[in-house]
Amino acid sequence: MLFSTKAEYGVRLMVELGRQPGSQPVSLGSVAEAERLPLSYLEHLVAKLRKAGLVDSTRGAHGGYRLAKPAEEITMDAVVEALEGQIAPMECFHDTPEGKVLCSHEADGDHACSTKLLWMRVQGGVNKALAGTTLAELVEFSTESAPTRAAAIGSAA
Amino acid sequence: MLFSTKAEYGVRLMVELGRQPGSQPVSLGSVAEAERLPLSYLEHLVAKLRKAGLVDSTRGAHGGYRLAKPAEEITMDAVVEALEGQIAPMECFHDTPEGKVLCSHEADGDHACSTKLLWMRVQGGVNKALAGTTLAELVEFSTESAPTRAAAIGSAA
DNA sequence: GCATAACCGACCGCTTCGGTAGGATTTAGA
DNA sequence: TCTAAATCCTACCGAAGCGGTCGGTTATGC
Numbered sequence: 001m002l003f004s005t006k007a008e009y010g011v012r013l014m015v016e017l018g019r020q021p022g023s024q025p026v027s028l029g030s031v032a033e034a035e036r037l038p039l040s041y042l043e044h045l046v047a048k049l050r051k052a053g054l055v056d057s058t059r060g061a062h063g064g065y066r067l068a069k070p071a072e073e074i075t076m077d078a079v080v081e082a083l084e085g086q087i088a089p090m091e092c093f094h095d096t097p098e099g100k101v102l103c104s105h106e107a108d109g110d111h112a113c114s115t116k117l118l119w120m121r122v123q124g125g126v127n128k129a130l131a132g133t134t135l136a137e138l139v140e141f142s143t144e145s146a147p148t149r150a151a152a153i154g155s156a157a
Numbered sequence: 158m159l160f161s162t163k164a165e166y167g168v169r170l171m172v173e174l175g176r177q178p179g180s181q182p183v184s185l186g187s188v189a190e191a192e193r194l195p196l197s198y199l200e201h202l203v204a205k206l207r208k209a210g211l212v213d214s215t216r217g218a219h220g221g222y223r224l225a226k227p228a229e230e231i232t233m234d235a236v237v238e239a240l241e242g243q244i245a246p247m248e249c250f251h252d253t254p255e256g257k258v259l260c261s262h263e264a265d266g267d268h269a270c271s272t273k274l275l276w277m278r279v280q281g282g283v284n285k286a287l288a289g290t291t292l293a294e295l296v297e298f299s300t301e302s303a304p305t306r307a308a309a310i311g312s313a314a
Numbered sequence: 315g316c317a318t319a320a321c322c323g324a325c326c327g328c329t330t331c332g333g334t335a336g337g338a339t340t341t342a343g344a
Numbered sequence: 345t346c347t348a349a350a351t352c353c354t355a356c357c358g359a360a361g362c363g364g365t366c367g368g369t370t371a372t373g374c
Contacts, residue, residue: 002159002246002283004331008272015271027350041333047352060341061349076275089159114172114299115165118233118290125282126159133275142271161362184319198364200321217372218318 002126003084009037010045010083011076011138017055018071018139025057025064045083052082071139077130087126089119159283160241166194167202167240168233168295174212175228175296182214182221202240209239228296234287244283246276 016031028046032039046065049055056068067074081087088094092103092113103113173188185203189196203222206212213225224231238244245251249261249270260270 001248002244002279005248006331008247008249009332011272011275029350038333040335043352044333057351058341059339059351061347062342063340063350065351087159090165091158091162092165112299112301114295115168117295117298118168118286121286121290122159122283125286126279129275129278129282133278138271138274141274142269144269163362186319195364197366201364204321214320215372216320216370218316219373220319220371222320 003080006045006083007080009035009042010049011079012037013042013046014049014054014067014074014079014135015138015142017065017067018074018135019143020066023066025062025066027064031065048082049079052078054079054082067135071136072134074135075131076133076135076138077127079135080130087123087130089122089126090115093119093123160237163202163240164237166192166199167206168236169194170199170203171206171211171224171231171236171292172295172299174222174224175231175292176300177223180223182219182223184221188222205239206236209235211236211239224292228293229291231292232288233290233292233295234284236292237287244280244287246279246283247272250276250280 012035013031016034017026020026028042029039031037032042046055046057050057050065054068054074055065057063057065077087086095103116103119169192170188173191174183177183185199186196188194189199203212203214207214207222211225211231212222214220214222234244243252251261260273260276
């Protein structure tokens with residue numbers, strides 16, 4: 001599997017928050033019940049989302065979580081990266097702060113890294129899919145009717 | 158990381174085989190030495206490639222491995238899948254023999270799976286990158302000069 | 315028959331995954 | 345002011361996979 005259930009659960013959590021109409025916070029317990037996921041495990045995941053600035057929290061009674069930004073402005077690359085850590089196809093890949101991509105094999109060798117072309121393409125494909133999908137799309141997708149749903153899938157592939 | 162070093166090592170092994178000019182087999186030991194990878198670990202990986210029909214082996218002295226098909230006909234989706242197992246973004250995804258994609262959450266729920274749209278797009282992106290890259294491209298890429306290399310990366314993203 | 319090399323299966327230390335447990339802290343409302 | 349509700353935090357646990365090693369068996373060329 002490319003991603004673990006951390007991404008799955010976390011995205012479902014975000015969608016659930018995105019479904020709420022008002023701006024009043026929704027408790028993690030109700031999210032856990034709605035999605036039938038273990039509450040104590042969700043606590044770990046939502047902590048990562050909060051540290052990444054994707055959700056806001058209010059403590060105490062009647063507290064809970066809400067989206068830190070409108071759903072249209074939240075893209076899935078930020079969500080998945082917050083949950084799974086840096087997304088790279090291979091361990092030798094790491095982004096520099098300037099947005100470049102480095103392959104650690106290239107430093108110590110004279111000839112080119114034979115796999116770099118492949119992993120660059122994979123990373124490009126994944127990035128395009130994640131960055132091109134907003135939370136608002138998923139919220140809408142999960143509530144609309146089945147026939148219209150089929151058409152949506154290809155639109156950012 | 159999306160993939161483990163099994164894919165990395167396995168692809169390097171395939172590239173190394175693709176580099177050989179003639180059709181005489183090359184021993185795993187020489188591949189291990191050239192790529193500086195542990196021989197006994199490579200044995201496990203090449204076994205998967207052999208079972209997938211990607212390489213042929215000849216036993217005994219002066220034996221070794223060679224590509225089962227010309228490098229132009231070997232695409233990376235087959236190689237990576239042989240090494241890593243079925244490639245799906247999430248555990249609830251599994252391909253049917255007919256080529257369809259199933260999400261196991263859809264069977265037991267009335268409303269749609271809120272993450273399916275996202276994972277479909279991711280899988281599409283990864284598949285396109287893997288299936289659109291041939292072993293021959295990687296062999297060529299790893300031997301050609303640095304300036305021409307930069308242009309190649311985007312061509313199948 | 316000997317060196318070479320593919321084959322095979324068991325094992326091992328380590329990390330991550332998915333999840334649980336127990337408590338500390340904050341806050342709204344009675 | 346007390347209490348219930350909720351976030352927050354740390355530690356722990358079994359299972360599985362990863363990366364790798366080892367010892368042995370089989371097949372083959374010289």
